[in-house]
Amino acid sequence: MDTLLSTSDSKVEPHEAILSVRDVRVVFSGFQAIKGVSLDVGDKEIVTIIGPNGAGKSTLMDAIVGKSPVASGHVFYQGQEITNKSPHEIAHMGIGRKFQNPNVYNELTVFENILLALKGSHGVFASIKTKLTSVKKAKIESVLDRIGLLDKAFTKVSSLSHGQKQWIEIGMVLAQDPTVVLLDEPTAGMTPDETHETGEIIKTLANQHAVVVIEHDMEFVKQIAQRIVVLHQGEKLTEGSVQEVQTNPKVIEVYLGRERIDAAA
Numbered sequence: 642m643d644t645l646l647s648t649s650d651s652k653v654e655p656h657e658a659i660l661s662v663r664d665v666r667v668v669f670s671g672f673q674a675i676k677g678v679s680l681d682v683g684d685k686e687i688v689t690i691i692g693p694n695g696a697g698k699s700t701l702m703d704a705i706v707g708k709s710p711v712a713s714g715h716v717f718y719q720g721q722e723i724t725n726k727s728p729h730e731i732a733h734m735g736i737g738r739k740f741q742n743p744n745v746y747n748e749l750t751v752f753e754n755i756l757l758a759l760k761g762s763h764g765v766f767a768s769i770k771t772k773l774t775s776v777k778k779a780k781i782e783s784v785l786d787r788i789g790l791l792d793k794a795f796t797k798v799s800s801l802s803h804g805q806k807q808w809i810e811i812g813m814v815l816a817q818d819p820t821v822v823l824l825d826e827p828t829a830g831m832t833p834d835e836t837h838e839t840g841e842i843i844k845t846l847a848n849q850h851a852v853v854v855i856e857h858d859m860e861f862v863k864q865i866a867q868r869i870v871v872l873h874q875g876e877k878l879t880e881g882s883v884q885e886v887q888t889n890p891k892v893i894e895v896y897l898g899r900e901r902i903d904a905a906a
């Protein structure tokens with residue numbers, strides 16, 4: 642397996658690549674949304690993908706999880722080719738994906754939402770009516786603890802804030818026991834406090850999972866980022882630490898007139 646280097650700071654640590662994207666192209670009706678992108682994600686590493694609107698960030702994630710067809714190139718997970726496998730199969734293998742908008746059951750409690758997402762869960766009614774084993778209960782509590790919602794376990798989701806609903810979605814991904822967690826704009830619509838809290842949750846996730854995050858908010862990127870990959874017009878512009886990316890002339894040029902890459906500096 643490949644070995645890659647974290648460039649988060651002066652301390653360079655080797656990571657074993659758990660997810661490898663190799664020269665992937667995604668084409669929509671003749672339009673190349675992803676033009677041969679390669680990317681490695683190390684075990685227990687946080688990789689943050691940034692780039693202007695339309696750069697191809699979500700499409701790249703879609704290609705990894707089997708949602709967008711890969712026209713050429715390869716995706717490997719734990720050394721095994723997963724290119725164009727079904728989303729269900731890829732999720733089952735251990736790659737969990739959270740989408741931008743929360744998709745939670747508002748009329749159920751926080752606890753029940755996580756219960757439904759547990760691996761091997763069999764639908765809403767069966768899951769809630771089936772007697773809960775102590776193992777499942779402990780598992781749910783552990784997930785709730787990691788997303789900071791243990792004290793809201795028996796609260797109806799409808800009464801929670803948008804940010805808390807986003808955390809439940811992260812919890813629902815964790816309930817599937819993924820090795821790699823993909824988060825598409827996890828802070829969208831959050832207050833500054835919720836955004837910061839999300840950053841702390843993500844940093845904790847990296848103790849157990851490889852995490853790939855798509856994000857726009859540079860303050861947040863700086864909070865969580867170990868390695869940043871910059872996409873632009875379907876291509877990888879560069880990758881490196883926050884410092885390297887912020888001072889890269891190509892990145893500055895791409896962001897000029899849009900959102901300043903150094904806005905949070």
Ligand SMILES: Nc1ncnc2c1ncn2[C@@H]1O[C@H](COP(=O)(O)OP(=O)(O)OP(=O)(O)O)[C@@H](O)[C@H]1O
Binds near residue numbers: 698
């Ligand atoms: N299903 C699709 N069919 C056709 N074109 C698509 C499709 N999905 C995405 N695209 C196009 O591919 C390009 C990349 O889109 P994508 O959503 O991946 O960008 P992004 O970097 O995630 O942008 P944003 O930050 O706005 O979410 C865009 O030009 C988009 O219009």
